[in-house]
Amino acid sequence: MSKKPTIELRTSPHAHAGEDVVVIMRNVVYALLPICAFTVWQFGISALALLVVVTLTCLLSERMFNALSGKPSSLGDWSATITGLLLAMTLPPGFPLWMGAVAAFVGVALGKAMFGGLGMNAMNPALIGRAFVQAAFPVAITTWTPAFFDGRFSQFIPTTLTPPFLQPPAVGDWVSEVTVDAFSGATPLALQKFEGVVTDHMDMLLGTTAGSAGETSALLILAGGLYLAARRMLDWRIPVLVLLSAAVTAGIFYMIDPAKYPDPLFVVLSGGLMLGAWFMASDMVGSPVTPLGVVIYAVMIGVITVIIRLFGGLTEGVMYAILLGNAATPLIDQITQPRVFGEQRAGK
Amino acid sequence: MGLFNLLFGQKGFTHGIHPPYHKDTADKPIRRLPFPPQLVLPLDQHIGKPAIPLVVKGQEVVRGEPIAKADGNFSVPLHAPATGRIAGIELMPTPKGPKTNAILIDVYEGSTQEVLWEQPREMSELSPQEIIQAIQDSGMVGLGGAAFPSHMKLSIPPDKQVDTLIVNGCECEPYLTCDHRIMLEHPKALLRGIRYAMRATGTEKAIIGIEDNKMDAVELLKSHLSKGSPVEVKAVETKYPQGSEKMLIKSALDREVPTGGLPADVGVVVNNVGTLAGLGDLLPKGRGLIERVITVAGPGIAKPANYLVPLGTPIRYILDYVGYEGARTEFILGGPMMGPAVSALDTPITKGTSGLLVLNEPSIEEESHKIWPCIRCARCVSACPMHLNPSMLGQLAAKRKYEEMAEEYHLTDCFECGCCSYVCPSNIPLVQYFRIAKAINREQAA
Numbered sequence: 053m054s055k056k057p058t059i060e061l062r063t064s065p066h067a068h069a070g071e072d073v074v075v076i077m078r079n080v081v082y083a084l085l086p087i088c089a090f091t092v093w094q095f096g097i098s099a100l101a102l103l104v105v106v107t108l109t110c111l112l113s114e115r116m117f118n119a120l121s122g123k124p125s126s127l128g129d130w131s132a133t134i135t136g137l138l139l140a141m142t143l144p145p146g147f148p149l150w151m152g153a154v155a156a157f158v159g160v161a162l163g164k165a166m167f168g169g170l171g172m173n174a175m176n177p178a179l180i181g182r183a184f185v186q187a188a189f190p191v192a193i194t195t196w197t198p199a200f201f202d203g204r205f206s207q208f209i210p211t212t213l214t215p216p217f218l219q220p221p222a223v224g225d226w227v228s229e230v231t232v233d234a235f236s237g238a239t240p241l242a243l244q245k246f247e248g249v250v251t252d253h254m255d256m257l258l259g260t261t262a263g264s265a266g267e268t269s270a271l272l273i274l275a276g277g278l279y280l281a282a283r284r285m286l287d288w289r290i291p292v293l294v295l296l297s298a299a300v301t302a303g304i305f306y307m308i309d310p311a312k313y314p315d316p317l318f319v320v321l322s323g324g325l326m327l328g329a330w331f332m333a334s335d336m337v338g339s340p341v342t343p344l345g346v347v348i349y350a351v352m353i354g355v356i357t358v359i360i361r362l363f364g365g366l367t368e369g370v371m372y373a374i375l376l377g378n379a380a381t382p383l384i385d386q387i388t389q390p391r392v393f394g395e396q397r398a399g400k
Numbered sequence: 401m402g403l404f405n406l407l408f409g410q411k412g413f414t415h416g417i418h419p420p421y422h423k424d425t426a427d428k429p430i431r432r433l434p435f436p437p438q439l440v441l442p443l444d445q446h447i448g449k450p451a452i453p454l455v456v457k458g459q460e461v462v463r464g465e466p467i468a469k470a471d472g473n474f475s476v477p478l479h480a481p482a483t484g485r486i487a488g489i490e491l492m493p494t495p496k497g498p499k500t501n502a503i504l505i506d507v508y509e510g511s512t513q514e515v516l517w518e519q520p521r522e523m524s525e526l527s528p529q530e531i532i533q534a535i536q537d538s539g540m541v542g543l544g545g546a547a548f549p550s551h552m553k554l555s556i557p558p559d560k561q562v563d564t565l566i567v568n569g570c571e572c573e574p575y576l577t578c579d580h581r582i583m584l585e586h587p588k589a590l591l592r593g594i595r596y597a598m599r600a601t602g603t604e605k606a607i608i609g610i611e612d613n614k615m616d617a618v619e620l621l622k623s624h625l626s627k628g629s630p631v632e633v634k635a636v637e638t639k640y641p642q643g644s645e646k647m648l649i650k651s652a653l654d655r656e657v658p659t660g661g662l663p664a665d666v667g668v669v670v671n672n673v674g675t676l677a678g679l680g681d682l683l684p685k686g687r688g689l690i691e692r693v694i695t696v697a698g699p700g701i702a703k704p705a706n707y708l709v710p711l712g713t714p715i716r717y718i719l720d721y722v723g724y725e726g727a728r729t730e731f732i733l734g735g736p737m738m739g740p741a742v743s744a745l746d747t748p749i750t751k752g753t754s755g756l757l758v759l760n761e762p763s764i765e766e767e768s769h770k771i772w773p774c775i776r777c778a779r780c781v782s783a784c785p786m787h788l789n790p791s792m793l794g795q796l797a798a799k800r801k802y803e804e805m806a807e808e809y810h811l812t813d814c815f816e817c818g819c820c821s822y823v824c825p826s827n828i829p830l831v832q833y834f835r836i837a838k839a840i841n842r843e844q845a846a
Contacts, residue, residue, distance in 0.1 A: 057727055059729070059730070063741070064732075066759055067419055067822060073825045073826050075825070336778070339776070392813055394656045394786075
């Protein structure tokens with residue numbers, strides 16, 4: 053028993069749930085790692101190089117902006133790591149590394165640092181980065197390469213090592229060379245949209261199709277998302293409502309004309325919808341905080357995704373749908389303030 | 401009513417949190433603590449005007465004797481908790497913060513410390529008005545922590561009608577078990593006190609609300625009630641802050657106190673079990689409030705227990721008696737969610753002190769207390785029992801937009817339960833911001 057303790061003075065509450073930002077962010081990274089591993093197995097060293105380069109560029113950019121604004125390093129909060137991993141996952145596996153680095157830098161600079169860092173950004177930094185390269189490098193970002201090609205662990209996809217500021221080579225010949233089995237370089241979305249071919253649902257669930265680096269395996273994305281939801285580090289209502297509203301919207305068109313429009317399950321499993329719904333739409337920073345706001349936001353993303361996919365010139369609409377949702381979030385929050393306990397409202 | 405409640409047929413309040421409860425002292429019977437050599441009795445142990453001293457330095461007082469009288473209606477008297485001599489009236493530290501005037505009593509060592517001053521009365525002969533007066537004379541205040549004068553609380557404004565007395569046996573703060581023990585050990589005094597309060601307020605029904613982690617108390621109290629009794633025992637969900645008036649009224653009766661309103665606006669008056677058990681004991685004997693039950697617990701306490709302590713006992717004396725450890729520590733009066741930390745060990749136990757906790761939380765300088773930016777995770781929004789938007793309020797507070805907080809975001813409805821700060825993964829001191837904002841708004845209005 054000590055006679056003269058140091059008395060600490062704090063105001064109540066003197067207890068805390070104990071889970072801080074770092075724990076949440078670190079767990080998001082854990083949830084993403086199996087998807088990354090699958091990507092590497094699927095697309096080989098090209099995907100690995102892309103993941104590493106993009107993530108490192110994010111970290112370096114974040115640190116650089118810390119230094120420029122005279123703040124301590126914020127790498128420890130893991131948010132830049134998440135941005136890097138997510139961004140790499142949304143890019144084609146053979147995306148030139150230098151372009152990936154550009155996307156990462158722009159994502160962190162325009163998507164995050166410009167607003168003041170973690171928590172201040174209006175939109176998802178990874179998607180800002182991707183939107184930039186989509187506009188800047190429209191060919192490279194739609195150059196898909198087949199999954200599971202032979203020699204993927206010993207050779208890079210030709211586009212991967214494109215020297216900076218040069219256009220990547222065409223991959224058509226290379227694709228026909230390495231493709232020994234039935235896989236085609238076209239993504240399920242492109243096949244459906246331009247050729248009317250619907251990819252087998254089971255392939256999309258397992259991820260054995262072409263596509264962006266980390267968007268192909270619906271199953272692993274679901275597992276990671278459910279892990280976070282179970283630990284209450286992710287608002288399950290957002291991904292569920294995004295997927296549900298996308299399925300319902302697609303279902304309506306499918307019922308009108310099944311020959312022209314894809315079935316709802318295809319819509320949910322294809323492209324980046326799974327990844328976007330579970331890991332990007334649910335990003336806490338860009339989504340509303342009010343219960344009703346969350347519903348409006350999620351449904352909006354689901355519906356807009358399908359509308360872009362079915363009627364837009366692009367094959368994929370998830371990215372713009374989420375960015376639009378992010379942009380609408382402050383307004384949604386404003387108009388959906390919850391009814392305060394004991395508040396009397398007209399008509400009640 | 402939320403969807404969840406609709407589906408599961410529950411009428412409880414929504415939101416709230418489930419902190420670890422640490423009710424380790426629930427099976428520890430109330431024991432009497434020895435008298436300290438000196439008692440410190442602040443004159444403002446209650447909300448309202450401080451009491452006016454009736455004694456002078458050097459005067460001898462006997463245990464139970466009034467030593468300060470109420471200053472008007474919104475005030476209560478003080479009684480001597482021990483036989484001894486008045487050592488003076490001095491500025492002393494109090495749980496509220498600033499030093500205030502306190503009567504010091506040097507306790508006679510050789511005294512048997514029997515209660516030598518009382519005015520027994522036949523309670524059945526008293527009118528409601530006389531009961532209210534008797535309650536004021538007893539010096540009773542809300543023992544749950546608020547220390548609001550009980551006679552004021554039980555005086556229903558003439559323009560209001562109340563039909564139900566809610567007896568608050570929730571004790572939702574972690575660690576505290578004094579109310580739990582009082583229900584188990586003094587059920588008869590409690591039921592007596594409930595009858596007095598029902599007569600004073602003219603209510604025909606009483607509901608004892610008890611969190612369902614205290615089913616032994618629920619069963620025991622039920623066994624004391626005859627069939628057709630106007631008193632009902634109701635188990636409510638164990639969830640913080642179930643013991644807040646508005647939440648308990650919602651859980652017990654499904655009535656919502658309007659914003660800015662009082663329980664009487666929905667026909668309810670709420671009293672704590674400790675308060676009513678105290679009244680049941682004191683009123684027939686015509687005695688004053690001179691001691692109370694507190695829980696002494698926390699990781700820094702070797703042998704946590706429930707003690708009956710004379711009011712005015714300095715916490716240093718209690719700590720030395722029970723033994724504590726921790727070179728760097730926090731001393732909390734009351735529960736960890738809402739209780740104040742004390743800055744001096746000379747601070748005495750007052751009428752509103754329900755517990756003494758010694759916490760060994762990590763130091764404020766450590767990484768685990770680092771404040772991160774708000775990541776808009778909305779955990780505070782789903783924790784706030786008042787359905788406020790603490791995330792938005794916190795951002796406004798950081799910009800010092802205190803008026804906007806009150807006008808647009810219902811700041812005044814916050815009763816500072818601390819759920820938002822508890823859950824915040826960014827460690828943002830939300831409720832602490834709100835206290836400052838409210839204080840500044842009050843100053844501006846004055």
